[in-house]
Structures are given as C-alpha cells and as structure tokens.
Amino acid sequence: MKQNRKAEMFSIWNLISIFSLLIIGIFIIYPLIRLFIKSFFETGSFSIQSYKDFFSLPYYFSTLKNSLIVCTFATIGATAIGLPMAYIVTRYNIPCKRFINICVILSLMSPPFIGAYSWIVLLGRNGFVTNLLSGIGITPPTIYGFGGILLVFTLKFYPYVYLYVSGALQSIDSSLEEAAENLGVSGLKKLITVTFPLVLPTIAAGALMVFMTSLADFGTPMLIGEGYRVLPVVVYTEFMSETGGNTSMASTLSIIIICCSTAILFLQKWYIGRRNYQMSALRPPKVKELKPYSRFLATAFCFVCVFLAMLPQITVLVTSFIKTNGPIFVKGFSFDSYLSIFYKLGRNIKNTFAFSTVAILIMVAAGMLLSYLIVRKRNKLTTAIDVFIMLPYVIPGAVLGITLLGAFNKPPIMISGTAAIMILSYVIRKLPYTIRSSTGILYQIDQSIDEASISLGVSPIKTFFKVTAPMMMPGVLSGAVISWITTINELSSSIILYTGKTGTISVAIYSEVVRGGYGTAAALASILTLVTTISLLIFFAVTKSDSISV
Amino acid sequence: MSFSVRFDEVSKNFGEFRAIQNASFTVEKGEFFTLLGPSGCGKTTLLRMVAGFNPIDSGKISFDDKIINNIPAHKRNIGMVFQNYAIFPHMTVFENVAYGLKARGVSRSEIDERVMEALTMVKMEGLKDRSPQQLSGGQQQRIALARAIVIRPGALLMDEPLSNLDAKLRVEMRTTIKKLQQSLGITTIYVTHDQEEALAISDRIGVMKDGFIQQIDSPEVIYKHPENAFVANFIGTSNFIESKIIQIGSQTYLDVVNVQIPISLKENYEGEAKISLRPEHVYLTEEKDNTIKGEIQLATFLGDFTKYEILLENGQTIEANEYTKDVSSFRKPGDEVRIKIHTDKINLFDSKGEVALL
Structure with a gap:
C-alpha cells in the first residue's frame, strides 16, 4: 500500500510537474523576486527611498495618475462603442455581419503601436489629413498627448468588449426574454431588467481586459504621448538611462505597475465570481427586423466603427506604396520602401519569423503537456503551475523584458542579447493563450476516453499521444494561432531585450518611426498585417468559425 | 479465459468521505453480477477500483488467486464499457474496435478477423468504416461493447452503459448484452441505479448504500426477501406500515392498525416494527374481521391494473394494485375498503428497518 503511494508520487506525470515547476521557478518566479528585491536596494543597502520618491515626486507619481486616467477613459470609450455594436450585430438584421466580425478581430490582432503610428501619419504635425485641412484653413486638434492615446486605445481595444458581449448575447436563451415579455415587460425595460443584467459580468470582463491591455501598452504612449507620460513609458526611459540614473527606480515602477494590474485582475475575479451565470442557449435569441431608416443608422454606426478601427491597417498598406524622400512622403507610387527593407532590414524579418516559429513550437508542446496536467492531474503541484503560468497576464511586456534582462545577464544563465532571451520572453508572455484554449478543449473531452484506452491495454503515456493529444489538437491550434499572431507583433518586451543582431520587425518599425522613416515603417507594418491576416484566415478556415476567443 | 473477481475487506476513502467500507464478496467465473444502488452509494467507485482507475486504499482485489492491487490499469486485461460510450472520435468504427488488439501486438490478419467477428456479434458489421459522429447513441454503445x-478480457466491467439511451432502446440493448454475456461466458460486473434493469439482467445483485453492501442475492431472493427496509424500498415499490409485535401468552401477534394477526418470528422480538408490503400484495376484500379499514383517496387506471392510494385509519397512506382481470368493477375515491394482511406475503423489520424479523 505504501509502495503504491510512493509509486504514485514518482509517476511520470508528477516528474513532469516537478520539472515544469522548476522551469517556471527559474524563468518566471526567480526574475520577479529578484526585481522585487532590487526595488528595495538603491545603493547596495536596503531602502524604501525609491518608493518614497515615487509617491512624493510629481515627476513619477503623475505617471500613475496619467496611466489610470487615460486607461479609465479608454475603457469607457471602448465600452461605449463595443457594447451597442455587439447588441446591434447580434440582435438586428444588419447586413455583412460576418465581414464586420472579421474586421473587428483583424483590427484587434494588429499591434497597437501601428495604430499610433498611423494616426500620426494621418493627423500628426505633417499628417495627410492635417495638411489637407490646413490647406483650407482649418487646424485640427493635436493628436499628440492624452487625446491621441485615448483615441488609439479606444479604437484598438473596443473589439474586446464587442467580442465578449456578442458571445454573451448569443448565449441568452430566447425563452428568458420571451418570459419577460410574457410577464408584461418589453422594450427598453426588458433590456434593462433582463438582458443587461445577464451580460453585465461579461461587459465587466471585456472592460477590464481593455483596462489591463491599455495599462500595459508601451508603444502607443511612447509614440504619440509626447508630454503625457504614463507608467510603461517611464519604466522604459528609467531603465534605458539606468546607468547614470536611479538604479532601483525602474524596478520600483515595475513593481507598482504589476501591483496595479494584479489588483484589477482580482477585482475582476471577485466581481465575476459573484455573478457568473452559466448559460447556453438552446434557442439563440431572435434577430429583429429593423425599419429601413433605423436599419441604415445602425448599419452606418457599425461600419464607421469598423472603418475607424481598420484605418491604421489601411493607412500603412497605402503609404507603404507611396514614394518617400527621407521622412517625407512625396507624390507617386513605388516599391522603394519594400526594396529598402529587404535590403536593410532583411535580418529583422528573418528574426521575427525564426523566433516566433521556435517560440510557437515550444508553446504548443508545453501548452499540451501543461494543460493536461492542470486539467487531468489536479493536485497541489499542478494547481501551482496553473497559477504561475498565468502570472505573465499581469506583467506588462516592458516590465517582463526588464525582469528577464536583470536576471539573465550574468552567469550561470547568461542569455542577454541572444535569440534565446527573445524566445524566452515570447513563450512566457504568449503561452497563456495556448494554455487557455487547450485547457478549454480538455475540459470538454471526457476523461473516460483516456480510461477506455488504458483499459484496452495502452499505457497512460501512450494514451496521451494516441488518444488525448489528437483530440486536443483543434483547441491547441486555435490558441496557438493567437499566440503566434501576438508573438510576431510583439514590441514591448522585444524593445528592451533586442540587440543589433536580434531585432525584429516590430522593433524595426518602432525605430524607423522614431527616426522618421515612415515609408519603411509602413512597408514593415504591411508585412506584419499581411501575415496576421493570412494566419487569421487560415484559422477561420480550419476551425470553420468566424469568431475567436481572446 | 474469464476469471473470478474477489474482494477482501476492500475500503476506499476520499478525504473524510468513506466511499467503500469493507466490501467482501466474490464474483464467480462467468457470472453476471450487478452493483445496484442510488447515486453516490459507491458502486462506480468499486467498479473503477477493479478497473484500476481508483487506487485501493485497503483490502485486496484478486482475479482468480492473483492480487491485482498494484497492477496498473492497462495491464489488467479487462474490458470496460463506459456510461458515455467513450468512443474515440478521431478513429473509424473499425479502428476503435481494433485499438486494443493493436496494443497487444496481434497480427494484422487476426485483427481483421477478430474485429469483424466482434462487430458481427453486436450487428454492426456493415458500419465498420463509419466515423463515430455518424452513429446514434445505441450504435455507439454497440461499438463500445x-x-x-x-480483446477477450478476463472480465467485463460496465458502468451504467444504458443510462444515456431512450427507454425502448434500453430494453433492446440489455437483451443484447445478456445474450452476448451468456454466449461468451464472460465474468461481468455491471453497475446501474435502475432496479428493473438489474432484476432483468443479473445472475446476482449486490445492493449498495452509503459505501456498504446491503445484500447480495439473486434477483428473485432480493425482491421477495429483502434483508432490510432500504433494500425493500429500493427494489420495486414497498409500503411501510407502522406496527407492533406483542406477546399474548405464548403467542406472538402482529398489531397493525388495531388488528392483531398471529405470527411466528425468526427470533424473539417485541415492540415497534415495520411491515413492508408490496402494492400487488395488498389484498382488498369485503371481509370485516381481522382486516384493516381504509378509504380510497385516488384511483389511477393503468390498463392491466388499477393503482389505488388508500388512507388507513392510523393516518398512513399506502398504495395497492388491483389487477383488471381479477375484478368486475372499479373502486372510486371515497369508497371504503378492507385490507387483509397475509403474513407470508409481507416482510417485517425492526423499528429502524435494519433487521429482518421473518
């Protein structure tokens, strides 16, 4: 009997669990602890000076305030667009629903900093629209600063609210609303008393997703924020000037930003935990016919929102074919921008796909194995894995970059400046997508399928490869596509970790924009957009759906 | 090929919850044995311990004379049929059935032969190239079987295999299973919560409750002579009537609703007792002597019999079935009736319902 327990302890799955925890410990936990400790050591001795500085010096403290304000407004804005749009598309007979859905997903999948950059190209100091308007004597309001960040965040992240809420609206069984009508409640009152409360938790989830992502985003405020300084930007600048400046400040700022997003995550968990309505619609809600005039207005609203969200991609695509003279676009079309990136920045393109491919292979393998452990071998070890593996959700990319660089720039593990550290950061940041969709599908596969195989004489490990893995594949791959897309577009940790040899496309876009090389930036961004679009279309074709879980 | 399955003092706990307590019995070679009980009674846990999916906390399970406690599930050579069929969705019907043979390294030609033989037994030979998604629930169940x-297992384990099928198919499949089991002579342990199914299909039934085996007997014995009130109530329908055992001189009497009936018990007992009476054994009569008075409350005509709800003088309500062929007229609510107790048709338990007195 005792032997039995012992044998169980050292079963192959427990060994894998322990090994995974070890890896997580080295590559996630240790760097974070190190960062935490470092924030308390300014000049070799323990001090809370940098925390004091943060809360007393307006230079630092204002960034927290700025971050919270702009993210709050972005969340409100994104909800104000995403919510009505979701309701219109799911409940009314407007045309081109599939097209709207796909565009919304596409716009979400391209990196936010491309949005920022495109809006500069359009509305910046020398922007197309600015010049057009000043030609007729109008000076548009400045795109730089608070307004610009808010614009980009709102248009970039409303798809979260839209996608979450339309999913929820479709899962309300029509009988619920019919019951309300049967009891004499209809129209707006029904919407407020039945429909809205049912989707409220989902709205909250979508809204908080918007908040978290905007709080973590580095590229947008860096490019378009100028004087309006937010936390991730200051983390980056403090870190870059660290050699001369305040050594523990970047760490302190990182800890503060992690605390903020953790607090928000817990708030969300707490709120949703209290009202989680598990619904699955046997009969999906009816689509209502609108009168021609209202139908036109509703359609126009959706198309304007989709157009604005897609505008950055359209802008980069168009401008990538425009002739440039240094930083200035001139009349006429050419392929010069493309020729010059393949000549100058071929390495960045190669790096992006090489790193991402290696990272995605690791993610698929690790995702399958870990999600199997988390779902099927529930115990204390695997619960710990579940918690730790999701930690990167609350760590902004720039912070993760700093964390990894600090931990692995000296022996025993010295990988700073190499491809390895880039791949490492991609795997850590994007693995949660693959894990989440893999665990999702695994919960739907009944355990008795595994057991059937085992009872037919196939060992548990072989069963995993012959039965479980093939059945998990669709879920794993759909998560992996999201991981892949977000990996090729990754900027905020790459910008910290790259060196001349390991630059990626997004890094090159960023530095080209900073240097004023708008044409090359547009060409690079177009390549990313193209690959992203193709990946998504393949995903839709393979999964036979036109939605995605983000 | 088949082996017997012996349980020696087998126990299993999930934390504080005692799922199985000291189960000791033997399923004989070639026997069809059913574990029957309400959900949560431990029957599936016990089955999964035989299969090797739940470790055995204490006690021993043996196949013939070989203790299998430490043999991993995939080396136990048993066949298992799951409640939800557990058909591999990414394989065809043929591949599903061939799966266990491939794992055993059986030659290709023999696999072909044996798979087709097995598919013929379950009348599925025509559908061997189908994918499971194209099959109905009943067909999937046949494939699982x-x-x-x-694989010619030493024992066949079935975990509520019919509970996801509709009523008509359930009856058809249980006949298929029974015939197949008999022709193969394979030791079978079958888990169900459906007492009718258990009665229909089993050589012996083990009734379980709260982790304890309550009674192990053939279906007839279990039905006619339940060992306690739980079994009497769980198998078929029973009316429980409060009564007393009294001693007058040297004669023991059953005192039920002001009627005294002479009775002889296994052992001496006096005081409160429970009569367990099946509805078909409630005799409605016109006799006034030594009969219990009651009033019809509800009459439900069901074709071959009529079900009456009868209120007794002591305030209890019982059910009675009266067969259409035995009567010329039906009773109406409000009618007075007389009930005669035949002591050879009742079961009698102590006040807690734990000990059979007859």
Whole structure:
C-alpha cells in the first residue's frame, strides 16, 4: 500500500510537474523576486527611498495618475462603442455581419503601436489629413498627448468588449426574454431588467481586459504621448538611462505597475465570481427586423466603427506604396520602401519569423503537456503551475523584458542579447493563450476516453499521444494561432531585450518611426498585417468559425 | 479465459468521505453480477477500483488467486464499457474496435478477423468504416461493447452503459448484452441505479448504500426477501406500515392498525416494527374481521391494473394494485375498503428497518 503511494508520487506525470515547476521557478518566479528585491536596494543597502520618491515626486507619481486616467477613459470609450455594436450585430438584421466580425478581430490582432503610428501619419504635425485641412484653413486638434492615446486605445481595444458581449448575447436563451415579455415587460425595460443584467459580468470582463491591455501598452504612449507620460513609458526611459540614473527606480515602477494590474485582475475575479451565470442557449435569441431608416443608422454606426478601427491597417498598406524622400512622403507610387527593407532590414524579418516559429513550437508542446496536467492531474503541484503560468497576464511586456534582462545577464544563465532571451520572453508572455484554449478543449473531452484506452491495454503515456493529444489538437491550434499572431507583433518586451543582431520587425518599425522613416515603417507594418491576416484566415478556415476567443 | 473477481475487506476513502467500507464478496467465473444502488452509494467507485482507475486504499482485489492491487490499469486485461460510450472520435468504427488488439501486438490478419467477428456479434458489421459522429447513441454503445469484448478480457466491467439511451432502446440493448454475456461466458460486473434493469439482467445483485453492501442475492431472493427496509424500498415499490409485535401468552401477534394477526418470528422480538408490503400484495376484500379499514383517496387506471392510494385509519397512506382481470368493477375515491394482511406475503423489520424479523 505504501509502495503504491510512493509509486504514485514518482509517476511520470508528477516528474513532469516537478520539472515544469522548476522551469517556471527559474524563468518566471526567480526574475520577479529578484526585481522585487532590487526595488528595495538603491545603493547596495536596503531602502524604501525609491518608493518614497515615487509617491512624493510629481515627476513619477503623475505617471500613475496619467496611466489610470487615460486607461479609465479608454475603457469607457471602448465600452461605449463595443457594447451597442455587439447588441446591434447580434440582435438586428444588419447586413455583412460576418465581414464586420472579421474586421473587428483583424483590427484587434494588429499591434497597437501601428495604430499610433498611423494616426500620426494621418493627423500628426505633417499628417495627410492635417495638411489637407490646413490647406483650407482649418487646424485640427493635436493628436499628440492624452487625446491621441485615448483615441488609439479606444479604437484598438473596443473589439474586446464587442467580442465578449456578442458571445454573451448569443448565449441568452430566447425563452428568458420571451418570459419577460410574457410577464408584461418589453422594450427598453426588458433590456434593462433582463438582458443587461445577464451580460453585465461579461461587459465587466471585456472592460477590464481593455483596462489591463491599455495599462500595459508601451508603444502607443511612447509614440504619440509626447508630454503625457504614463507608467510603461517611464519604466522604459528609467531603465534605458539606468546607468547614470536611479538604479532601483525602474524596478520600483515595475513593481507598482504589476501591483496595479494584479489588483484589477482580482477585482475582476471577485466581481465575476459573484455573478457568473452559466448559460447556453438552446434557442439563440431572435434577430429583429429593423425599419429601413433605423436599419441604415445602425448599419452606418457599425461600419464607421469598423472603418475607424481598420484605418491604421489601411493607412500603412497605402503609404507603404507611396514614394518617400527621407521622412517625407512625396507624390507617386513605388516599391522603394519594400526594396529598402529587404535590403536593410532583411535580418529583422528573418528574426521575427525564426523566433516566433521556435517560440510557437515550444508553446504548443508545453501548452499540451501543461494543460493536461492542470486539467487531468489536479493536485497541489499542478494547481501551482496553473497559477504561475498565468502570472505573465499581469506583467506588462516592458516590465517582463526588464525582469528577464536583470536576471539573465550574468552567469550561470547568461542569455542577454541572444535569440534565446527573445524566445524566452515570447513563450512566457504568449503561452497563456495556448494554455487557455487547450485547457478549454480538455475540459470538454471526457476523461473516460483516456480510461477506455488504458483499459484496452495502452499505457497512460501512450494514451496521451494516441488518444488525448489528437483530440486536443483543434483547441491547441486555435490558441496557438493567437499566440503566434501576438508573438510576431510583439514590441514591448522585444524593445528592451533586442540587440543589433536580434531585432525584429516590430522593433524595426518602432525605430524607423522614431527616426522618421515612415515609408519603411509602413512597408514593415504591411508585412506584419499581411501575415496576421493570412494566419487569421487560415484559422477561420480550419476551425470553420468566424469568431475567436481572446 | 474469464476469471473470478474477489474482494477482501476492500475500503476506499476520499478525504473524510468513506466511499467503500469493507466490501467482501466474490464474483464467480462467468457470472453476471450487478452493483445496484442510488447515486453516490459507491458502486462506480468499486467498479473503477477493479478497473484500476481508483487506487485501493485497503483490502485486496484478486482475479482468480492473483492480487491485482498494484497492477496498473492497462495491464489488467479487462474490458470496460463506459456510461458515455467513450468512443474515440478521431478513429473509424473499425479502428476503435481494433485499438486494443493493436496494443497487444496481434497480427494484422487476426485483427481483421477478430474485429469483424466482434462487430458481427453486436450487428454492426456493415458500419465498420463509419466515423463515430455518424452513429446514434445505441450504435455507439454497440461499438463500445465490441471494443471491450474483442480483446477477450478476463472480465467485463460496465458502468451504467444504458443510462444515456431512450427507454425502448434500453430494453433492446440489455437483451443484447445478456445474450452476448451468456454466449461468451464472460465474468461481468455491471453497475446501474435502475432496479428493473438489474432484476432483468443479473445472475446476482449486490445492493449498495452509503459505501456498504446491503445484500447480495439473486434477483428473485432480493425482491421477495429483502434483508432490510432500504433494500425493500429500493427494489420495486414497498409500503411501510407502522406496527407492533406483542406477546399474548405464548403467542406472538402482529398489531397493525388495531388488528392483531398471529405470527411466528425468526427470533424473539417485541415492540415497534415495520411491515413492508408490496402494492400487488395488498389484498382488498369485503371481509370485516381481522382486516384493516381504509378509504380510497385516488384511483389511477393503468390498463392491466388499477393503482389505488388508500388512507388507513392510523393516518398512513399506502398504495395497492388491483389487477383488471381479477375484478368486475372499479373502486372510486371515497369508497371504503378492507385490507387483509397475509403474513407470508409481507416482510417485517425492526423499528429502524435494519433487521429482518421473518
């Protein structure tokens, strides 16, 4: 009997669990602890000076305030667009629903900093629209600063609210609303008393997703924020000037930003935990016919929102074919921008796909194995894995970059400046997508399928490869596509970790924009957009759906 | 090929919850044995311990004379049929059935032969190239059965295999299973919560409750002579009537609703007792002497019999079935009736319902 327990302890799955925890410990936990400790050591001795500085010096403290304000407004804005749009598309007979859905997903999948950059190209100091308007004597309001960040965040992240809420609206069984009508409640009152409360938790989830992502985003405020300084930007600048400046400040700022997003995550968990309505619609809600005039207005609203969200991609695509003279676009079309990136920045393109491919292979393998452990071998070890593996959700990319660089720039593990550290950061940041969709599908596969195989004489490990893995594949791959897309577009940790040899496309876009090389930036961004679009279309074709879980 | 399955003092706890307590019995070679009980009674846990999916906390399970406690599930050579069929969705019907044979390294030609033989037994030979998604629930169940028997297991374990099928198919499948089991002579342990199914299909039934085996007997014995009130109530329908055992001189009497009936008990007992009476054994009569007075409350005509709800003088309500062929007229609510107790048709338990007195 005792032997039995012992044998169980050292079963192959427990060994894998322990090994995974070890890896997580080295590559996630240790760097974070190190960062935490470092924030308390300014000049070799323990001090809370940098925390004091943060809360007393307006230079630092204002960034927290700025971050919270702009993210709050972005969340409100994104909800104000995403919510009505979701309701219109799911409940009314407007045309081109599939097209709207796909565009919304596409716009979400391209990196936010491309949005920022495109809006500069359009509305910046020398922007197309600015010049057009000043030609007729109008000076548009400045795109730089608070307004610009808010614009980009709102248009970039409303798809979260839209996608979450339309999913929820479709899962309300029509009988619920019919019951309300049967009891004499209809129209707006029904919407407020039945429909809205049912989707409220989902709205909250979508809204908080918007908040978290905007709080973590580095590229947008860096490019378009100028004087309006937010936390991730200051983390980056403090870190870059660290050699001369305040050594523990970047760490302190990182800890503060992690605390903020953790607090928000817990708030969300707490709120949703209290009202989680598990619904699955046997009969999906009816689509209502609108009168021609209202139908036109509703359609126009959706198309304007989709157009604005897609505008950055359209802008980069168009401008990538425009002739440039240094930083200035001139009349006429050419392929010069493309020729010059393949000549100058071929390495960045190669790096992006090489790193991402290696990272995605690791993610698929690790995702399958870990999600199997988390779902099927529930115990204390695997619960710990579940918690730790999701930690990167609350760590902004720039912070993760700093964390990894600090931990692995000296022996025993010295990988700073190499491809390895880039791949490492991609795997850590994007693995949660693959894990989440893999665990999702695994919960739907009944355990008795595994057991059937085992009872037919196939060992548990072989069963995993012959039965479980093939059945998990669709879920794993759909998560992996999201991981892949977000990996090729990754900027905020790459910008910290790259060196001349390991630059990626997004890094090159960023530095080209900073240097004023708008044409090359547009060409690079177009390549990313193209690959992203193709990946998504393949995903839709393979999964036979036109939605995605983000 | 088949082996017997012996349980010696087998126990299992999930934390504080005692799932199985000291189960000791033997399922004989070639026997069809059913574990029957309400949900949560431990029957599936016990089955999964035989299969090797739940470790055995204490006690021993043996196949013939070989203790299998430490043999991993995939080396136990048993066939298992799951409640939700557990058909591999990414394989065809043929591949599903061949799966266990491939794992055993059986030659290709023999696999072909044995798979087709098994599919023929479950009348599915025509559908061997189908994918499981194209099959109905009943067909999937047949595939699961073929997959389990094709490996010629030492024992066949079935976990509520029919509970996801509709009523008509359930009856058809249980006949198929029974015939197949008999022709193969394979030791079978079958888990169900459906007492009718258990009665219909089993050589012996083990009734379980709260982790304890309550009674192990053939279906007839279990039905006629339940060992306690739980079994009497769980198998079939029973009316429980409060009564007393009294001693007058040297004669023991059953005192039920002001009627005294002479009775002889296994052992001496006096005081409160429970009569367990099946509805078909409630005799409605016109006799006034030594009969219990009651009033019809509800009459439900069901074709071959009529079900009456009868309020007794002591305030209890009982059910009675009266067969259409035995009567010329039906009773109406409000009618007075007389009930005669035949002591050879009742079961009698102590006040807690734990000990049979007859």
